Amino acid sequence: MSLALCPDVTLYDTGQALILLDTRRGRYWQTNATGAEVLRALLGGTTADQLADQLVRRQPVTHRQAADDIAALLDDLRRTGLVRS
16 A cells, blocks of 8 residues: 555655645644654555554564554544545
């Protein structure tokens, strides 16, 4: 599954976080550092399962929890119209 920003979304990378601007609605959405890492990887072509494997090696989290957190972030991003598959 490839992930892309929706056409009306602009991404600003602060280094620690990502700020997404939905220009249709004039609303901002900001990630924390982990969310930024996850979104950067997914937009770069890493699969959710590969990303969960990477997070488990660096964070004190189980594969199931990492996968659930990634899925929740993707659901939020899709629901708010910021990304599409």
